Amino acid sequence: MTLLADSPATRRPPGLLAATLVVLRKDLLIEWRTRARLNALLFFAISTLLLFSFALGAKSAVLKAHAGGYFWLAIIFASILSLSESFRIEGENAALEGLKLAAIDARAVFIGKALGNTVLLWGLGIILAPLSIAVFDLNVMLGLWRLVGIIGIGSMAISAAGTFYSAIASNARARDVLLPILLFPVLVPVIISSVGATSLIFEGDPMGQMSSWVGMLGVLNVIYWALGLVLFPRITEDI
Amino acid sequence: MADAAFQIADVSKRYGPRWALARLTYTLERGRSLLLTGHNGSGKSTLLKLLGTATSPTFGKLTILGFDAVAQREEIRRRVALLSHASYLYEDLTAEQNIVLLGRLLGVPDPVAAAKAVIDRVGMTKRADHAVRTFSAGMRKRVAIARLLLKKPDLALLDEPFGELDPEGIAVMEQFIHELKGAGTTVVLATHLIEQGQTLTDTRLHLAEGRTLEAA
Amino acid sequence: MPSWLANALLILPAGLLIAICFKRDLIEIGWKVMAVQAAIMLPVGAWLGLSWAPPEREMGDVYRIIYAHVPQVWMALLGVTLNFGCSVAYLMKKSWTADALAEASAEVGLYFGIVGVTLGAIWGKPTWGVYWTWDPRLTSAAVMLIYYTGYLAMRRFTENPDTRATWSAALGTFGIVIPVTVYFSVVWMKSLHQVQSTPKTVDPQMVFALRWAACAFLCLLIVFVYQRYKVARAALAREVAPPEALGPAPVPKGLTT
Numbered sequence: 058m059t060l061l062a063d064s065p066a067t068r069r070p071p072g073l074l075a076a077t078l079v080v081l082r083k084d085l086l087i088e089w090r091t092r093a094r095l096n097a098l099l100f101f102a103i104s105t106l107l108l109f110s111f112a113l114g115a116k117s118a119v120l121k122a123h124a125g126g127y128f129w130l131a132i133i134f135a136s137i138l139s140l141s142e143s144f145r146i147e148g149e150n151a152a153l154e155g156l157k158l159a160a161i162d163a164r165a166v167f168i169g170k171a172l173g174n175t176v177l178l179w180g181l182g183i184i185l186a187p188l189s190i191a192v193f194d195l196n197v198m199l200g201l202w203r204l205v206g207i208i209g210i211g212s213m214a215i216s217a218a219g220t221f222y223s224a225i226a227s228n229a230r231a232r233d234v235l236l237p238i239l240l241f242p243v244l245v246p247v248i249i250s251s252v253g254a255t256s257l258i259f260e261g262d263p264m265g266q267m268s269s270w271v272g273m274l275g276v277l278n279v280i281y282w283a284l285g286l287v288l289f290p291r292i293t294e295d296i
Numbered sequence: 297m298a299d300a301a302f303q304i305a306d307v308s309k310r311y312g313p314r315w316a317l318a319r320l321t322y323t324l325e326r327g328r329s330l331l332l333t334g335h336n337g338s339g340k341s342t343l344l345k346l347l348g349t350a351t352s353p354t355f356g357k358l359t360i361l362g363f364d365a366v367a368q369r370e371e372i373r374r375r376v377a378l379l380s381h382a383s384y385l386y387e388d389l390t391a392e393q394n395i396v397l398l399g400r401l402l403g404v405p406d407p408v409a410a411a412k413a414v415i416d417r418v419g420m421t422k423r424a425d426h427a428v429r430t431f432s433a434g435m436r437k438r439v440a441i442a443r444l445l446l447k448k449p450d451l452a453l454l455d456e457p458f459g460e461l462d463p464e465g466i467a468v469m470e471q472f473i474h475e476l477k478g479a480g481t482t483v484v485l486a487t488h489l490i491e492q493g494q495t496l497t498d499t500r501l502h503l504a505e506g507r508t509l510e511a512a
Numbered sequence: 513m514p515s516w517l518a519n520a521l522l523i524l525p526a527g528l529l530i531a532i533c534f535k536r537d538l539i540e541i542g543w544k545v546m547a548v549q550a551a552i553m554l555p556v557g558a559w560l561g562l563s564w565a566p567p568e569r570e571m572g573d574v575y576r577i578i579y580a581h582v583p584q585v586w587m588a589l590l591g592v593t594l595n596f597g598c599s600v601a602y603l604m605k606k607s608w609t610a611d612a613l614a615e616a617s618a619e620v621g622l623y624f625g626i627v628g629v630t631l632g633a634i635w636g637k638p639t640w641g642v643y644w645t646w647d648p649r650l651t652s653a654a655v656m657l658i659y660y661t662g663y664l665a666m667r668r669f670t671e672n673p674d675t676r677a678t679w680s681a682a683l684g685t686f687g688i689v690i691p692v693t694v695y696f697s698v699v700w701m702k703s704l705h706q707v708q709s710t711p712k713t714v715d716p717q718m719v720f721a722l723r724w725a726a727c728a729f730l731c732l733l734i735v736f737v738y739q740r741y742k743v744a745r746a747a748l749a750r751e752v753a754p755p756e757a758l759g760p761a762p763v764p765k766g767l768t769t
Contacts, residue, residue, distance in 0.1 A: 063405050063406075065375060067405075068374075068404060068405070070374065070401070075400075076401065079401060083397055087388045087389060090427070150387065151382035152386050154350055154384065155398075158349070158350060159373065159401040160369075160370045160373035218686075221682075225679050225683065229670055230669040231665070239659060239663075239683065242656065242694075243659070243686070243689070245651070245655050273696070280689055288682045288685060291681075292682045310674075312672050313751055313752075
């Protein structure tokens with residue numbers, strides 16, 4: 058029969074960190090399996106970026122000045138798609154309920170999924186960055202590592218808030234409309250700070266404003282992750 | 297009662313405007329096997345979901361394996377397995393990966409080996425490394441049974457387990473129910489197939505509109 | 513007008529709100545008092561704002577819309593804050609009162625917010641030359657309105673009352689960060705909004721008229737929220753008739769305990 062050494066009495070369930078890694082690994086594995094979707098997501102973001110250029114008249118000086126804005130808008134729009142997908146897979150076959158019934162800590166689901174979404178958006182941003190630099194003729198005045206870092210903390214903030222809202226929106230009717238209505242208002246400060254910081258990277262920072270924007274992004278991350286950790290278990294439990 | 301598998305005390309469950317269960321009271325001793333019957337909409341699935349803590353009662357008190365269903369959910373979930381209409385599987389992972397995932401969450405010592413073993417038990421070894429998306433309904437059911445086997449529950453809740461199974465699958469399912477009973481697991485079986493169900497269980501509860509009509 | 517009068521009249525709504533915390537039934541009489549007070553204060557307030565208060569140094573008579581614009585934006589913020597309180601209260605202890613009050617305060621707050629922001633835009637055209645500017649307070653108000661529209665949309669799309677209440681509470685709790693964070697993030701950007709005048713730097717008659725208007729709208733807010741709460745409560749009662757209405761449960765035959 059099955060392995061005699063394993064019985065419910067001798068099992069040691071994973072702690073929060075281990076459970077988070079299980080969820081993260083699962084999500085990354087599924088994303089890898091469906092990597093055609095990732096390609097589609099990337100091309101969606103690129104198209105958005107190019108559409109902005111055409112919509113705004115393709116005057117290179119104007120585009121160059123606002124490149125940070127277009128960059129982050131492309132990421133935000135792509136995030137709606139990736140966040141929706143993140144919970145669509147949990148709704149198929151009630152997989153999220155399956156996790157719940159395996160006595161998983163709901164906070165592990167939140168952190169794991171939010172980290173998975175962060176990785177996705179961060180990767181997307183890193184690929185989009187050289188493209189934007191080429192298309193908008195930008196100079197990276199403050200260093201590539203800073204740019205990578207800003208994309209990272211911006212993605213973290215978007216993912217934390219996005220994971221929370223997507224958990225609710227994906228269960229409601231009109232889910233495609235509900236997620237943007239709820240998420241975009243929350244993301245306004247993230248956009249402002251990320252674009253502020255990114256623009257400084259491309260244009261230089263003579264007045265030393267970078268630390269303010271980074272500080273703001275840091276605070277936003279703390280708020281969103283903390284609120285998500287507290288509220289996510291409530292919204293997934295009491296359905 | 298210390299040796300009750302579960303005690304339902306005046307439990308009601310509402311979904312929107314409808315009461316799926318209305319003031320139900322029932323107790324089942326450990327080690328028994330219960331046949332749960334009733335028409336569609338009588339509350340069978342809801343009762344199983346409550347017993348599996350997939351949802352909580354609107355009113356009333358529910359004690360499962362000695363634990364309170366609301367305050368001690370984690371404890372219950374480690375010891376109870378629910379075989380539901382939904383398969384709880386991730387479509388893009390393989391059968392083996394789905395089971396290994398469960399094993400990791402339960403804290404099974406060697407999840408990969410354990411997964412391979414239960415997959416073999418349900419006869420899915422040849423398709424173990426195929427994505428679930430390619431599976432038929434019957435195959436998914438078998439993988440769901442494998443999940444349940446991995447869990448080794450004290451209380452097994454089976455919601456229409458024979459649906460979508462071919463004769464070979466039905467045989468596997470019946471064998472599996474006998475094994476559970478043999479191991480002392482309390483079994484609750486909800487099914488339309490009353491004659492077949494009666495051969496597998498030793499007591500019966502019939503629901504109509506969320507209330508008990510008769511228990512025997 | 514005696515200068516203390518506006519402050520004195522504020523005691524009534526403020527007192528009622530405090531008293532309700534200790535004895536809930538007072539609202540049954542209280543709202544009627546508030547309705548009467550609003551019915552008196554609003555027309556008087558209109559007169560105060562439109563003619564009694566002196567014209568502004570730079571803007572002349574155009575500024576007078578602030579006596580309607582500013583208090584209503586304040587009421588919107590109060591509504592949102594009340595929604596936050598009810599949301600947290602629901603998460604701590606489930607209660608249909610908290611849920612109904614949350615729905616009422618979100619909707620009434622949204623109403624005042626839309627009116628307030630629209631009046632602000634109308635004021636903007638002659639004073640700044642534009643209907644809209646991306647200044648901190650205006651932006652955070654607009655963004656807040658979108659969010660609470662989404663909040664109400666979610667409520668409409670969710671049929672199960674228990675789920676709806678829990679999700680609303682979560683959204684309402686998270687939502688409080690919006691006005692705060694949006695305000696602070698925009699504040700670094702150039703602002704065209706009026707520098708917020710403190711009473712000391714403004715003509716005392718203007719202060720009086722503004723306080724009067726604020727008090728009048730506060731009475732109106734209480735009336736609206738209470739009535740909307742009653743509607744929400746009635747709708748919930750229809751949805752969640754208790755199981756006692758179904759009669760006692762039949763005792764199953766042959767049951768052994």
